[in-house]
Amino acid sequence: MPSENHAQALQVLSYVDLTSLNNDDDKTAIESLCSKVSLGHQSVAAICVFPEWVATAKTYFEEQSLNIPIATVTNFPDGSTNIERAVSETERAIAAGAHEIDVVLPYRALLNGDESTPAELVRECRDVCGNEVALKVIVESGKLKTQDAIVAASEIAIANGADFIKTSTGKVETNATLSAAQTMLGVIKASGTDCGFKAAGGIRTVKEAMQYINLAEEIFGKDWVTPGHFRIGASSLLKDIQAIVDNH
Numbered sequence: 001m002p003s004e005n006h007a008q009a010l011q012v013l014s015y016v017d018l019t020s021l022n023n024d025d026d027k028t029a030i031e032s033l034c035s036k037v038s039l040g041h042q043s044v045a046a047i048c049v050f051p052e053w054v055a056t057a058k059t060y061f062e063e064q065s066l067n068i069p070i071a072t073v074t075n076f077p078d079g080s081t082n083i084e085r086a087v088s089e090t091e092r093a094i095a096a097g098a099h100e101i102d103v104v105l106p107y108r109a110l111l112n113g114d115e116s117t118p119a120e121l122v123r124e125c126r127d128v129c130g131n132e133v134a135l136k137v138i139v140e141s142g143k144l145k146t147q148d149a150i151v152a153a154s155e156i157a158i159a160n161g162a163d164f165i166k167t168s169t170g171k172v173e174t175n176a177t178l179s180a181a182q183t184m185l186g187v188i189k190a191s192g193t194d195c196g197f198k199a200a201g202g203i204r205t206v207k208e209a210m211q212y213i214n215l216a217e218e219i220f221g222k223d224w225v226t227p228g229h230f231r232i233g234a235s236s237l238l239k240d241i242q243a244i245v246d247n248h
Contacts, residue, residue, distance in 0.1 A: 005206070009244040010042045012209045015225075016241075017071055017100075017198065017233045019048040021170065027056055034060040036238060037068050039245050045227040046071045046100055051093045058097035071100035071136070075121070077171040079104040079140060081114075083121045090128045100134040101125065102166060102198075102233075105153055107140045118153070119160050126161030136164035136198055136231075139184070142174030147183050154187040158195045164231065166198035175201020181212055185219045200233030205240045 020033045030053045037044050046069040049057055057070050074089035075082075090101050103125050109117045122137055129135045137157035144150045157165045165184055168175035176199040188195045199212045209232055216225045224230070 006248040054096040069099040075104040077169040102136040122160035137162040141180035164196040168201040170201035196229035198231040
């Protein structure tokens with residue numbers, strides 16, 4: 001039924017971190033992104049842009065009197081082991097006006113048996129974020145590949161203060177998958193913490209997004225799946241949401 005599709009589309013929109021992480025982003029592109037944050041009475045959960053565009057988004061939202069959280073990425077996309085760099089980028093992003101930080105875990109270090117560097121990087125970024133700025137830790141599940149590695153990365157992120165664990169940068173061959181999502185949601189459940197989950201990369205339709213929502217609801221129940229616990233990082237997904245809403 002169209003009404004069910006319409007309701008689902010707006011539900012999905014409420015979880016979206018509307019994202020533009022393109023190397024050719026410019027002021028016009030970011031302002032265009034910012035202009036698409038609402039459909040009717042429903043807004044996205046946040047926008048996500050490169051650090052150099054945080055101030056542009058902040059100014060746009062202030063001028064439009066819009067209260068939309070601004071997320072950005074640090075240690076991105078390579079997941080370097082340079083803790084000083086990650087912390088410095090995070091500090092600068094917060095100073096520019098970022099409300100949420102999506103930091104890449106040093107996943108290659110973890111694959112090489114080094115758990116202490118990823119743990120310290122997350123912990124130090126958590127300290128910089130304090131209680132006011134949300135920290136999402138990208139584990140790059142498509143590069144970790146095995147369930148054991150995804151579990152280890154997720155556990156390290158949660159133990160060291162992640163507010164969300166996020167599947168992917170969207171910059172590698174394999175991004176969000178339902179199997180990785182199930183593993184990561186299972187780690188959150190087992191941790192007993194209030195950590196949330198973000199699927200990112202390659203989710204282009206409301207139908208695909210609903211698979212992740214349904215999975216989270218199966219594990220945690222419907223009440224858990226709110227923007228405070230559940231996000232979808234996407235750019236092209238908005239087109240499908242818009243098409244469904246327009247056809248209503």
